[in-house]
Amino acid sequence: MKRISLVIIALLFTTATFAQQAATTSQDPTALGNAFFKALLDEDSKTLGNLISSDLDIISFDGQSVDGDLLVQGVGGGAVIIETGTVSDAVTRQYNSDSAVMTGTWKSKGNIQGQAFDNSVAFSVVSAKQGGTWKIVNVQFTPIRQ
Numbered sequence: 370m371k372r373i374s375l376v377i378i379a380l381l382f383t384t385a386t387f388a389q390q391a392a393t394t395s396q397d398p399t400a401l402g403n404a405f406f407k408a409l410l411d412e413d414s415k416t417l418g419n420l421i422s423s424d425l426d427i428i429s430f431d432g433q434s435v436d437g438d439l440l441v442q443g444v445g446g447g448a449v450i451i452e453t454g455t456v457s458d459a460v461t462r463q464y465n466s467d468s469a470v471m472t473g474t475w476k477s478k479g480n481i482q483g484q485a486f487d488n489s490v491a492f493s494v495v496s497a498k499q500g501g502t503w504k505i506v507n508v509q510f511t512p513i514r515q
Contacts, residue, residue, distance in 0.1 A: 394420060394503065398469035398496040399461040401503045405494060406475065410454045414445030422497070422504040430490045430510040443481070451479040467498040474513065489513040 394401045401420060408417040418441045425437030443449040459473035471494040478487040495507040 395501075396503065398463060398503050399459070399471060401496055401505060402459070402461065402471035402494040403456065405505055405508070406454060406456050409444065409449070409451050412444055412447075412450065414441045417441050417444055420505055422499060422506045425505060426507050428507075428509040430486075430488060430512050448482050449479070450481075451477055453478045469496045469503070470494070471496070475510070489515065 421437045427435045454477040461471040463469040476489045490510040493509045
């Protein structure tokens with residue numbers, strides 16, 4: 370009887386943990402930013418599309434402006450390939466419980482439309498609550514001189 374009770378309790382805790390993880394990106398701007406970089410690394414265009422707002426604007430490390438739809442298409446179509454990527458020094462500041470800015474550095478290697486890159490950038494990920502759910506509305510990458 371004790372074993373059955375322990376198994377049931379363990380299953381309940383496991384279920385609660387997975388439920389919390391699933392809801393995290395919609396409730397936590399830091400988790401949202403981390404999920405964005407993970408989706409890029411995993412080349413997961415579906416997840417990427419779910420994390421960003423319909424009017425996302427990205428300022429890439431070469432100064433070009435890229436809209437969210439183009440990013441999702443590029444990742445899904447193989448035009449954007451991130452071989453390695455590591456976020457460090459990430460800090461998130463939240464404002465009035467409906468906007469947040471995550472900053473840090475991202476060391477990445479890959480290629481965009483066949484053009485290889487291997488660089489470190491400072492990033493800002495701006496998130497806003499839309500309909501009670503956190504969405505990424507702007508991302509800016511600034512090259513770090515080494």
